[in-house]
Amino acid sequence: MAAPGGRSCLQYLLHLAQDNLDFRLPEIRALLSLRGKQFNPGKDFKENSPFWCLDGVSEPDVHSVMAKSVCAKSAFELWGHGRTHSELRESLLKYPSENMAPYMQKDSTYKINVYTFNKTLEFTDRITKIDALEYLQFVGTVSLKSPQHVFCLLEDYGTDPNKIPDDPFYIYFGRWIADGQRMLIRSHSVKNRHFIGNTSMDAGLSFIMANHAKVKEHDLVFDPFVGTGSLLVACSHFGAYVCGTDIDYNTIHGKGRSSRKNHKWRGPDENIRANLRQYGTEKSYIDVMVCDASKPVWRDGMLFDAIITDPPYGIRESTRRTGSNKDVTRPSDEYFGESHVPVSMAYHLSDIFSDLLNFSANHLVMGGRLVYWLPIYRPEYCEETIPFHPCLRLISNCEQTLSSHTSRRLITMEKIKIPEESDTRVHLSDPGFNPYQGHNAFREKYFSGLNKKNLKEDKMHVNGE
Ligand SMILES: C[S@@+](CC[C@H](N)C(=O)[O-])C[C@H]1O[C@@H](n2cnc3c(N)ncnc32)[C@H](O)[C@@H]1O
Structure with missing residues (x-):
């Protein structure tokens, strides 16, 4: 199935808040149904995970969900994922270049964030992880203050704060699309x-x-x-x-x-x-x-x-x-x-x-x-x-x-x-x-x-x- 603009088969990633766990799925389902869409979880969906992959939705659908959700923190267009960094690399290298192209133009500005769930990384470790993504061949200029495009490497170290593994259980990379409405809580x-x-x-x-x-x-x-x-x-x-x-x-x-x-x-x-x-x-x-x-x-x-x-x-x-x-x-x-x-x-x-x-x-x-x-x-x-x-x-x-x-x-x-x-x-x-x-x-x-x-x-x- 081709997405508008010739970009094919897009998958999205939601990063959810780890509170009110029971309330999250009905919220996302309800917000998708307002768009006439069903909740189609990606493979290996775990309801209690902070990360959910979504299939069968468009970027406007995701924007509309994020404009109201207080359970979801951020949404990304998912470019690659895997259990290890080499699996992530393999997955990213398979991602259609025409899907990446609009966001990797010479005259564009961008930045890459690293987000780790259930682990705090030193600044230098974050930089090392960003450098390791060089195979993606980003062109354009880095802008930390006001980039046109924001990419994110997200690492999931599980949900047990007493058993934090050395390496993440799962890793995602994608283009940031929108934040949810968590600020309403405050x-x-x-x-x-x-x-x-x-x-x-x-x-x-x-x-x-x-x-x-x-x-x-x-x-x-x-x-x-x-x-x-x-x-x-x-x-x-x-x-x-x-x-x-x-x-x-x-x-x-x-x-x-x-x-x-x-x-x-x-x-x-x-x-x-x-x-x-x-x-x-x-x-x-x-x-x-x-x-x-x-x-x-x-x-x-x-x-x-x-x-x-x-x-x-x-x-x-x-x-x-x-x-x-x-x-x-x-x-x-x-x-x-x-x-x-x-x-x-x-x-x-x-x-x-x-x-x-x-x-x-x-x-x-x-x-x-x-x-x-x-x-x-x-x-x-x-x-x-x-x-x-x-x-x-x-x-x-x-x-x-x-x-x-x-x-x-x-x-x-x-x-x-x-x-x-x-x-x-x-x-x-x-x-x-x-x-x-x-x-x-x-x-x-x-x-x-x-x-x-x-x-x-x-x-x-x-x-x-
Ligand atoms: C749990 S409180 C609702 C709190 C509300 N959601 C808020 O944010 O302030 C329940 C309310 O029901 C009202 N109430 C109790 N019996 C009622 C009745 N028979 N008919 C209408 N309201 C009633 C009480 O006065 C109370 O304000």
Whole structure:
């Protein structure tokens, strides 16, 4: 297969960050599928490796992935690879010269970088490795400051920091194409954000969630448990219009006690709109409103491109909904208005997830995605405990460990069917069989057996600190 410009059979190399390992493949798959492409790994693909080869994609595809990925660090057009430097040499000498030619012109400038994974090399060793590539016969002028073309020799010394081999396990050489969006993790860190709360979602994970949801420009995205709006911040960065709801009046209106150090009350810039303004995406802000997710206010036919959310687990916030178990005599509507709800009752996790799936089945566009976190008590986890809906297909299920016995799973589902009468409220229709009941005791299980020290560590982990 010839690539544009007569360059044949190109393969690409991704260099991935070695954190959030479970989240990387679904992210890259989702971003490729936005281009109508599948993830075609090269031979000997290892999911946990920092290097993945990609077949069957074009350079614009790779650019588009890197414009959004927070899991990938850099991408290269792969020119050669091998287990040893002599295998690399053999592979590079076989690489079609017409593929190299556009980047090896006499009047061009270039530089060669050496990157080693799991090993630090002395400067002189790097220079020796660059000199050893002389068989490639680079023409043009070296420019370290502003080269037109950047080439890279990448050496993989494995993933065990306690067993670093003398020689690399694998070596790659290629032309650098693009960097990913890792800088967003710092630029959007909740540490410097105007409006935060004790459950604000970490920036990196928010962007990963947006990518798993395939959020793109002009999408309409909804978060039913919006909190301080971290997920709206990430989705608006990718050009989506965003809105959300939360049961907490103070959170929605940016009132009440501040989470900022030395501030007692929330100031005028401590609200969700101001968060988007901080990052220059206020134009994508639709609005947020006070609403109980168990009683959604949206009319039939209101459709979102993505629903992305972090429901309450009851660890750092209560899981309540409006209503009462008791027979409450409602005061007259004349006095309180129709919307007045005097009491609240427990909102069990199994109901939270059933409501969320039913809502998503009804309010996602066909092919739209639901992305949400599910808390897990690890000793009892099995795939059957992942909430199911006949109109939503499970796309990915990624674990983030919180402690030895708890974790949360990022669940991504895609709408594949318009719900019929029989599909609505599918989980709660048979009170004798609700496979998600096990989630209800998550709070007790989370706190069981935890002493004060690892409880503090666990909380920091939940916060992404
Ligand atoms: C884990 S927090 C979400 C945090 C959010 N992602 C952020 O970055 O700030 C869960 C949110 O759900 C809200 N909540 C709890 N019960 C609710 C309900 N019944 N309906 C709507 N929101 C609810 C809480 O007030 C809380 O803000």
